[in-house]
Amino acid sequence: AADIPEDITEILLTEEQIHEKLAEIAAQVAIDYEGKNLLLVGVLKGAVMVMADFARLLPGHIAMDWMAVSSYGAGTRSSGVVQIRKDLDTDLHGRHVLIVEDIIDSGLTLSWLLENFASRGAESIEVLALLRKPEAMKVHVDCRYVGFDIPNEFVIGYGLDYAERYRNLRDVAVLAPHVYS
Numbered sequence: 001a002a003d004i005p006e007d008i009t010e011i012l013l014t015e016e017q018i019h020e021k022l023a024e025i026a027a028q029v030a031i032d033y034e035g036k037n038l039l040l041v042g043v044l045k046g047a048v049m050v051m052a053d054f055a056r057l058l059p060g061h062i063a064m065d066w067m068a069v070s071s072y073g074a075g076t077r078s079s080g081v082v083q084i085r086k087d088l089d090t091d092l093h094g095r096h097v098l099i100v101e102d103i104i105d106s107g108l109t110l111s112w113l114l115e116n117f118a119s120r121g122a123e124s125i126e127v128l129a130l131l132r133k134p135e136a137m138k139v140h141v142d143c144r145y146v147g148f149d150i151p152n153e154f155v156i157g158y159g160l161d162y163a164e165r166y167r168n169l170r171d172v173a174v175l176a177p178h179v180y181s
């Protein structure tokens with residue numbers, strides 16, 4: 001859209017860089033989960049692009065499910081109050097679960113999800129996050145597969161939104177402060 005360039009201060013990661021990284025992670029995941037009953041759980045809505053690209057880089061039959069949670073609403077900061085908007089359809093009992101996220105910001109969403117999943121009888125639970133902001137993390141989250149550690153700036157694109165906009169940008173970019181200030 002014509003209004004996009006002035007809303008961005010910098011392209012942080014191009015879709016090529018993202019793809020290359022996801023391919024590396026997929027090769028590792030294929031090894032780590034060989035012979036295991038892997039279930040990918042995407043966290044709606046931000047993780048749709050990562051999930052779509054990552055799942056297609058994996059060999060074999062990969063099950064996918066989705067959980068819709070939201071803690072940001074329309075703002076730029078996590079409220080810490082996580083709401084389930086859609087629960088899983090899958091019984092996690094005996095499953096090897098890999099949660100797929102676009103970003104770990106404060107870590108509140110994932111730490112809440114990990115706790116929520118812990119009681120559901122999964123055989124293992126790990127996390128893949130394309131992006132992580134080490135300076136913004138308020139709670140520690142064990143994340144086995146991290147794409148990129150990024151600076152503490154508000155990023156959009158490749159699934160990430162600001163007030164539901166910009167998810168369809170192909171790259172990950174820094175949102176210009178004038179948009180939200």
Ligand code: PRP
Pocket residue numbers: 043044045046047069070071072073078101102103104105106107108109110160161
């Ligand atoms: C965003 C992002 C992560 C979460 C990370 O989701 O997609 O799920 O925030 O933030 P945290 O580490 O501070 O919890 P959001 O709540 O905006 O919902 P969305 O995926 O539908 O955009």
Ligand code: MN
Pocket residue numbers: 043044045046047069
């Ligand atoms: Mn999200």
Ligand code: MG
Pocket residue numbers: 046072160161162
């Ligand atoms: Mg969001």
